[in-house]
Amino acid sequence: MDTRDVSGFPLTLEGDPTPMVSFRKVTKSYGSLVVLDSLDLDVAEGEMVTVIGPSGSGKTTVLRMLMTLETINGGVIYVDGEPLTHMPEGGRLVRANNRHMRQMRSKIGMCFQHFNLFPHMTALENCMEGPVHVLGLSKQDARERAEELLAMVGMAEKRDQHPSRLSGGQQQRVAIARALAMRPKVMLFDEVTSALDPEVIGEVTTVIRKLVSEHNLTMLMVTHQMGFAKDISDRVCFFYGGRIEEQGTPDELFGNPQKERTQQFLSAVKEAG
Amino acid sequence: MSYFEFLSQYSDRIVSGTFITMALTVLAALLAVAIAVAAGLIRMAPNFAVRGVAMVYIEIFRGTSLLVQLYWIFFVLPLFGITLEKFTAGFVAVGMNLGAYGAELVRGAILSVPKGQWEAALALNMSPAKRMRRVILPQAVLIMLPSWGNLLIELLKGTALVALISVADLMFQVKQINGTTFMSAEAFGTALIIYYVLARFMITPFMRWLERFMMRKMGRA
Numbered sequence A: 001m002d003t004r005d006v007s008g009f010p011l012t013l014e015g016d017p018t019p020m021v022s023f024r025k026v027t028k029s030y031g032s033l034v035v036l037d038s039l040d041l042d043v044a045e046g047e048m049v050t051v052i053g054p055s056g057s058g059k060t061t062v063l064r065m066l067m068t069l070e071t072i073n074g075g076v077i078y079v080d081g082e083p084l085t086h087m088p089e090g091g092r093l094v095r096a097n098n099r100h101m102r103q104m105r106s107k108i109g110m111c112f113q114h115f116n117l118f119p120h121m122t123a124l125e126n127c128m129e130g131p132v133h134v135l136g137l138s139k140q141d142a143r144e145r146a147e148e149l150l151a152m153v154g155m156a157e158k159r160d161q162h163p164s165r166l167s168g169g170q171q172q173r174v175a176i177a178r179a180l181a182m183r184p185k186v187m188l189f190d191e192v193t194s195a196l197d198p199e200v201i202g203e204v205t206t207v208i209r210k211l212v213s214e215h216n217l218t219m220l221m222v223t224h225q226m227g228f229a230k231d232i233s234d235r236v237c238f239f240y241g242g243r244i245e246e247q248g249t250p251d252e253l254f255g256n257p258q259k260e261r262t263q264q265f266l267s268a269v270k271e272a273g
Numbered sequence B: 001m002s003y004f005e006f007l008s009q010y011s012d013r014i015v016s017g018t019f020i021t022m023a024l025t026v027l028a029a030l031l032a033v034a035i036a037v038a039a040g041l042i043r044m045a046p047n048f049a050v051r052g053v054a055m056v057y058i059e060i061f062r063g064t065s066l067l068v069q070l071y072w073i074f075f076v077l078p079l080f081g082i083t084l085e086k087f088t089a090g091f092v093a094v095g096m097n098l099g100a101y102g103a104e105l106v107r108g109a110i111l112s113v114p115k116g117q118w119e120a121a122l123a124l125n126m127s128p129a130k131r132m133r134r135v136i137l138p139q140a141v142l143i144m145l146p147s148w149g150n151l152l153i154e155l156l157k158g159t160a161l162v163a164l165i166s167v168a169d170l171m172f173q174v175k176q177i178n179g180t181t182f183m184s185a186e187a188f189g190t191a192l193i194i195y196y197v198l199a200r201f202m203i204t205p206f207m208r209w210l211e212r213f214m215m216r217k218m219g220r221a
């Protein structure tokens, strides 16, 4: 596959409304293993899109590409109308340099399966770190913002605890607050409940529901919880082999799947409970 | 002469030697830590040429004898116009040598900070320098502290070599005492005990305390 030629891609996305996130023929491979295969995916502003699919189908990779944790092998990703993986130079697109990526990355926040809170900082310090040291807010302003968000996720009382003193569900809620403190336009959730005990999954999904209903965030979420995906998503994408095999509203995809692979996957998931 | 008479006669020199040894140890340790952090970080630079500088440094100082390095710094550097006073030459040689070992500790500790920490810091859009300084290094310190305890004991023992360029440390003093009294067992036996006490009852407890202090700071205690 050609890794360089992006001459056919626009410098910026035009049109109204512009998608908040746009994958255009995005290819990602590790050696000979093609993980994303010429993927096209648009997410509208304020839309909640859920990605489901079998293990190894490339779900995590989609989020990691968008967070610039992986390099791109083909195609272009746009965020908020501007290229993320590339940048315009002399009237054409070239690979994004670090400066461009830092500028674009400020629009995106991510929550991880294993929380990845900073263990040497309290919950509050975790949430102040980015605002103070990246956005340049004063300690005072950052603290106010962090306290507000910790209250929103129900962690105000634990703000002075280090992550090692918090349960998985509590850590994940702090991680959500930490990401939100950067005021991203797009939030990415990668199986944020998979590492949690069943009885605390609800605390985290409640927070995400709240985000969906009260904030106009664009969200892209990978999950294995079909019930949650069904409730909360505007659209569900079923991934298979690094492509979108089928997508639609939750009712369409879960109620009346068209493709055989989708049907198989959903019935396998249902059987597993 | 009984051992008590021996001690009462030579305790002044033994004590002054012990203080010189302690001073050498502290200064060499500070230098070693500074060099270890610098060389450990440079060793991980993205640019091959930059990385190479640290690799060569580490190779040379780990691959050759500390005694030869000491002689180089004290006897050979003056030929190139760099003359160091012998005390300085002593702790600089020990510090540079142990710093090379420490660099590998620093690198190893940085690499063993979980990948998720780098990714979370990147997701917050932190600059590479901030990621290192505010997220990775504090965690790496906790990982490498136990190994530093061992290294500092090696460093203390290494300082005994500076007696060979006539720095009046503990080893130098007991050698001199042995030369005039021929009481080898008493002289070197005392030195043995003092080195052991410094290592086990000063360095080890200090490092334990430092570990607990850092753990508490990170909310792990």
Ligand SMILES: Nc1ncnc2c1ncn2[C@@H]1O[C@H](COP(=O)(O)OP(=O)(O)OP(=O)(O)O)[C@@H](O)[C@H]1O
Pocket (backbone or CB within 6 Å): A030, A033, A035, A053, A054, A055, A056, A057, A058, A059, A060, A061, A062
């Ligand atoms: N750094 C890497 N090097 C090599 N292969 C990788 C790497 N990261 C991911 N892969 C491979 O890419 C494929 C897709 O991985 P990805 O993590 O996106 O899957 P997933 O859909 O999130 O799966 P899961 O449900 O198990 O989390 C897998 O086959 C995986 O083994």
Ligand SMILES: [Mg+2]
Pocket (backbone or CB within 6 Å): A059, A060, A061, A191
């Ligand atoms: Mg995954």
